[in-house]
Amino acid sequence: PKKLKDNVVNFALETKKLGQEDPRRIFHALKVGFAITVVSLFYYFQALYNGFGVSAMWAVITVVVVFEYTVGATLGKGLNRMISTCIAGFLGVVAHYLADLSGDTGEPILLALFGFIVASTMTFMRFFPKLKARYDYGLMIFILTFALVAVSGYRDDEVIKMAQQRLSTIIIGSCIAMIICIFISPVWIGAEFHFLIASNIHKLANFLQGFGSEYLKMKDEKSKEEETFRQQYKSVLGTKTTEETMANLASWEPSHGKFKFSHPWKQYLKVGALTRMCAYRVDALNNCLNSDILQVETPEEIQEKMKESCKKLSSELGKVLKEVSLGLKKTKKTATAKTQLRETKKAAHELKMLLQETSLWEKFNLLDVLPAATVASILIDIVDCVENIIEEVHE
Amino acid sequence: PKKLKDNVVNFALETKKLGQEDPRRIFHALKVGFAITVVSLFYYFQALYNGFGVSAMWAVITVVVVFEYTVGATLGKGLNRMISTCIAGFLGVVAHYLADLSGDTGEPILLALFGFIVASTMTFMRFFPKLKARYDYGLMIFILTFALVAVSGYRDDEVIKMAQQRLSTIIIGSCIAMIICIFISPVWIGAEFHFLIASNIHKLANFLQGFGSEYLKMKDEKSKEEETFRQQYKSVLGTKTTEETMANLASWEPSHGKFKFSHPWKQYLKVGALTRMCAYRVDALNNCLNSDILQVETPEEIQEKMKESCKKLSSELGKVLKEVSLGLKKTKKTATAKTQLRETKKAAHELKMLLQETSLWEKFNLLDVLPAATVASILIDIVDCVENIIEEVHE
Numbered sequence: 001p002k003k004l005k006d007n008v009v010n011f012a013l014e015t016k017k018l019g020q021e022d023p024r025r026i027f028h029a030l031k032v033g034f035a036i037t038v039v040s041l042f043y044y045f046q047a048l049y050n051g052f053g054v055s056a057m058w059a060v061i062t063v064v065v066v067f068e069y070t071v072g073a074t075l076g077k078g079l080n081r082m083i084s085t086c087i088a089g090f091l092g093v094v095a096h097y098l099a100d101l102s103g104d105t106g107e108p109i110l111l112a113l114f115g116f117i118v119a120s121t122m123t124f125m126r127f128f129p130k131l132k133a134r135y136d137y138g139l140m141i142f143i144l145t146f147a148l149v150a151v152s153g154y155r156d157d158e159v160i161k162m163a164q165q166r167l168s169t170i171i172i173g174s175c176i177a178m179i180i181c182i183f184i185s186p187v188w189i190g191a192e193f194h195f196l197i198a199s200n201i202h203k204l205a206n207f208l209q210g211f212g213s214e215y216l217k218m219k220d221e222k223s224k225e226e227e228t229f230r231q232q233y234k235s236v237l238g239t240k241t242t243e244e245t246m247a248n249l250a251s252w253e254p255s256h257g258k259f260k261f262s263h264p265w266k267q268y269l270k271v272g273a274l275t276r277m278c279a280y281r282v283d284a285l286n287n288c289l290n291s292d293i294l295q296v297e298t299p300e301e302i303q304e305k306m307k308e309s310c311k312k313l314s315s316e317l318g319k320v321l322k323e324v325s326l327g328l329k330k331t332k333k334t335a336t337a338k339t340q341l342r343e344t345k346k347a348a349h350e351l352k353m354l355l356q357e358t359s360l361w362e363k364f365n366l367l368d369v370l371p372a373a374t375v376a377s378i379l380i381d382i383v384d385c386v387e388n389i390i391e392e393v394h395e
Numbered sequence: 396p397k398k399l400k401d402n403v404v405n406f407a408l409e410t411k412k413l414g415q416e417d418p419r420r421i422f423h424a425l426k427v428g429f430a431i432t433v434v435s436l437f438y439y440f441q442a443l444y445n446g447f448g449v450s451a452m453w454a455v456i457t458v459v460v461v462f463e464y465t466v467g468a469t470l471g472k473g474l475n476r477m478i479s480t481c482i483a484g485f486l487g488v489v490a491h492y493l494a495d496l497s498g499d500t501g502e503p504i505l506l507a508l509f510g511f512i513v514a515s516t517m518t519f520m521r522f523f524p525k526l527k528a529r530y531d532y533g534l535m536i537f538i539l540t541f542a543l544v545a546v547s548g549y550r551d552d553e554v555i556k557m558a559q560q561r562l563s564t565i566i567i568g569s570c571i572a573m574i575i576c577i578f579i580s581p582v583w584i585g586a587e588f589h590f591l592i593a594s595n596i597h598k599l600a601n602f603l604q605g606f607g608s609e610y611l612k613m614k615d616e617k618s619k620e621e622e623t624f625r626q627q628y629k630s631v632l633g634t635k636t637t638e639e640t641m642a643n644l645a646s647w648e649p650s651h652g653k654f655k656f657s658h659p660w661k662q663y664l665k666v667g668a669l670t671r672m673c674a675y676r677v678d679a680l681n682n683c684l685n686s687d688i689l690q691v692e693t694p695e696e697i698q699e700k701m702k703e704s705c706k707k708l709s710s711e712l713g714k715v716l717k718e719v720s721l722g723l724k725k726t727k728k729t730a731t732a733k734t735q736l737r738e739t740k741k742a743a744h745e746l747k748m749l750l751q752e753t754s755l756w757e758k759f760n761l762l763d764v765l766p767a768a769t770v771a772s773i774l775i776d777i778v779d780c781v782e783n784i785i786e787e788v789h790e
Contacts, residue, residue: 018522025522033515036538037507040546057543064514064539112432119459120428127413127420143431144459148452151435237675241636280632284679287776355765370750370772377765381682 025069027185032067035180039063039173055165062173067181070189071256072249074181078174079252080138085170088142089163091118092149096159099150111150118146133248190250190259194328196243197268200236200275201325201389207233207282208382209318212311230286236279243272258331271328271392278385285378288371306372309351313379316344320386324393337390348383351376420464422580427462430575434458434568450560457568462576465584466651467644469576473569474647475533480565483537484558486513487544491554494545506545513541528643585645585654589723591638592663595631595670596720596784602628602677603777604713607706625681631674638667653726666723666787673780680773683766701767704746708774711739715781719788732785743778746771 019026043056066077099110122143125131131139149163207230247265323337355376414421438451461476463469494505517538520526526534544558602625642660718732750771 014523015519018519025519029515029519032518032538033511036514036542037511040507040510040542041503043546057547060542060546061539064535064542108436112436115435116428116432119431120424123427124410124413124420124424128409140459143427144456147431147435147455147459151438151455152452238633238635240633280675280678281682283675287676370768373765374769374772377769 024185024187028069028187031180031184034184035063035067035176036060038180039176042172042176055162055169058166058169059173059176062170063177066174067177070187070192070249071182072189072246072252074178075254076134076249076252077137078178080135081141082171082174084138084141085145085167088145089149089167092146093160093163095146095150114150115147119143186256188250188253188256188259189246190253190263190265191257193243193246193250193265193268194259194331196239196246197272197275198325198328200239200272200279201321201328203232203236204275204278204282205318205321205325207286207318208314208321211285212314212318230289233279233282233286236276237283239272240276243269267392271389274385274389274392278382278389281378281382281385285375285382288375288378305354306376309347309354310372310375310379313344313347313351313383316340316347317379317382317386320344320390324386324390328393341387341390344383344386348380351380419580419582423464423582426575426579429579430458430462430572431455433575434571437567437571450557450564453561453564454568454571457565458572461569462572465582465587465644466577467584467641467647469573470649471529471644471647472532473573475530476536477566477569479533479536480540480562483540484544484562487541488555488558490541490545509545510542514538581651583645583648583651583654584641585648585658585660586652588638588641588645588660588663589654589726591634591641592667592670593720593723595634595667595674596716596723598627598631599670599673599677600713600716600720602681602713603709603716606680607709607713625684628674628677628681631671632678634667635671638664662787666784669780669784669787673777673784676773676777676780680770680777683770683773700749701771704742704749705767705770705774708739708742708746708778711735711742712774712777712781715739715785719781719785723788736782736785739778739781743775746775 039059043060062081066074066081068074068077095111095114099107099114102110122139126136126139145166149159149166152159152162210230247269250263250265253259320337320340323340327337355373434454438455457476461469461472463472490506490509494502494509497505517534521531521534540561544554544561547554547557605625642664645658645660648654715732715735718735722732750768
């Protein structure tokens with residue numbers, strides 16, 4: 001009983017957390033409830049008047065299956081479902097008539113054969129990467145509708161009427177789902193995607209700004225509160241798949257707000273990829289704070305010398321990235337990012353010069369100098385990454 | 396017409412490529428075709444004898460929807476569908492009777508209310524990460540079945556009979572799909588996952604072995620054929636999401652071959668994460684071959700001196716990883732990996748010593764030395780990663 005109580009409490013806490021994190025989730029749940037209520041009422045009354053009969057339940061099924069959290073996903077599924085049902089229903093009726101011509105014994109054999117061929121080819125087509133990305137659901141519905149229409153035609157001679165009814169109820173269901181999804185507090189996946197890319201850049205900027213002060217502190221000064229900036233950027237490393245899915249779903253969405261119908265989502269993928277490349281380098285930078293080989297104590301004299309230059313470069317980089325992220329959020333071209341980049345390059349150049357001053361380094365052995373030098377070289381490397389990001393963002 | 400012809404040719408070529416890459420895809424397509432033929436025949440004859448009536452089409456729907464490429468995915472969906480339908484069907488019948496008690500005017504209102512509550516709560520529960528991972532499909536089916544049973548009960552007074560029929564046809568459909576998926580040339584996602592983790596390690600090993608010889612060549616000697624090893628490892632960087640999905644699906648699979656039912660899939664995720672951490676460092680190593688700052692020409696004298704040490708360490712690391720990957724593939728604990736690791740550590744120590752020889756480095760300025768030193772430090776860093784991987788693999 002105590003364990004049960006704990007579970008219930010945990011469950012309630014998590015519910016609260018999920019709701020607070022993003023209240024749109026609660027709205028979404030209510031929207032789904034509303035859509036299902038609407039379509040069931042429709043089912044009652046249509047059925048009472050015998051308008052659609054049993055087929056009316058397809059409207060309920062369609063709403064449940066098609067209604068997704070984001071507009072892009074809902075539209076993608078809804079359109080896939082309607083178009084597939086339409087084509088497959090037509091072919092199913094055709095197959096049914098062909099089979100009908102071949103007499104009573106031939107009919108079931110021919111229908112089974114058609115079913116086998118359609119199911120196999122469509123299943124194989126689901127392996128094509130391009131089709132899988134956009135039409136996976138449609139291909140599945142194609143198999144489903146074809147099998148149902150062709151097969152049930154054997155018993156029901158009113159096969160065309162049945163196909164029509166199913167198609168119209170599916171269109172009604174899809175439309176109810178899509179309309180409610182779009183017009184009641186919609187969640188545009190395009191906007192989410194836009195925001196994700198911008199906030200990924202922002203996370204890197206946070207790290208770089210934090211790194212400047214953190215790296216140069218003595219080991220024992222580190223406070224736990226400031227450790228958080230070191231975890232944030234990690235989420236950027238693994239978002240490749242998410243970004244691809246989002247770009248794909250976003251392309252289903254109509255023009256909304258500042259996003260046009262043919263918004264260049266592919267461009268966002270490029271920016272995302274460059275951001276991730278930058279994140280790998282930031283990860284290398286983070287490793288410098290923990291790494292074993294780089295744990296050798298850097299002579300304080302060197303620390304002193306590198307301090308200013310590294311700090312400057314790191315926080316300049318952070319500033320530029322924040323500017324880029326901000327510009328991206330507002331979908332504005334900012335000239336400030338480019339001028340700031342010039343500042344950053346200057347800082348990088350200074351650091352390079354420092355590395356070249358033979359007189360400065362010759363007293364130490366290489367291993368002692370390595371930590372500072374590695375940090376410097378990674379920072380200089382990041383400058384290039386950032387430049388690439390800026391160029392791609394401005395396209 | 397020419398464009399059309401090109402499209403057809405491309406399509407045929409891609410079909411051939413997909414089939415050759417993995418002939419199991421063709422088998423899968425045929426299996427789906429077979430399953431649908433079986434279930435439609437079943438539908439014919441059952442329907443002829445009026446055993447299940449219209450409900451029989453649920454068997455066809457179930458097969459199409461549940462049948463997935465891998466056993467884990469099919470079992471997960473099949474079990475989710477059966478259990479959800481069972482519970483939701485029962486609750487739907489209860490809701491129907493409760494509504495029935497409240498008279499003719501109260502009935503539709505109560506049913507609509509129940510539908511709204513169930514749909515909203517279940518939709519919200521789909522946001523819980525743990526539930527989403529394993530029971531997302533089940534929750535959707537729950538809403539679907541509840542809505543259908545509760546609502547259609549208004550018209551059909553034989554609501555229990557209908558619920559029973561639907562449940563039994565769904566169980567039949569799920570079982571046909573699961574049996575055909577498991578017993579005709581099954582694709583175990585557990586085995587695929589196992590293989591993915593091992594081959595990821597193998598890719599890193601390939602890179603490290605190739606790197607030893609490539610890095611130390613002069614720039615113009617680089618041949619394009621040898622460039623491929625530098626691309627292979629990149630796929631390792633982005634497999635986090637894939638691995639998580641696979642681990643999740645694998646846990647649905649029963650005992651098969653060398654994998655027990657409670658195979659420690661979570662352990663694989665840990666190995667995968669460590670491998671990815673290692674891959675980030677390998678990426679840094681790869682950047683050394685392109686990077687701007689590290690493009691400064693390393694004095695030949697240094698190259699000469701570092702050559703042997705770096706080459707040795709790099710290929711030792713490659714060897715160890717190949718051993719680990721091989722041991723993992725065979726699910727055997729290999730002592731060889733550990734003894735080889737000792738060799739590797741010796742090589743790393745030598746390299747460290749080399750970095751500490753002040754006399755060797757003092758003639759050069761730091762920037763010239765940096766490329767070689769960075770490579771060395773990353774390699775030494777990778778040793779730790781590899782040690783972690785070995786420990787986790789041996790668990």
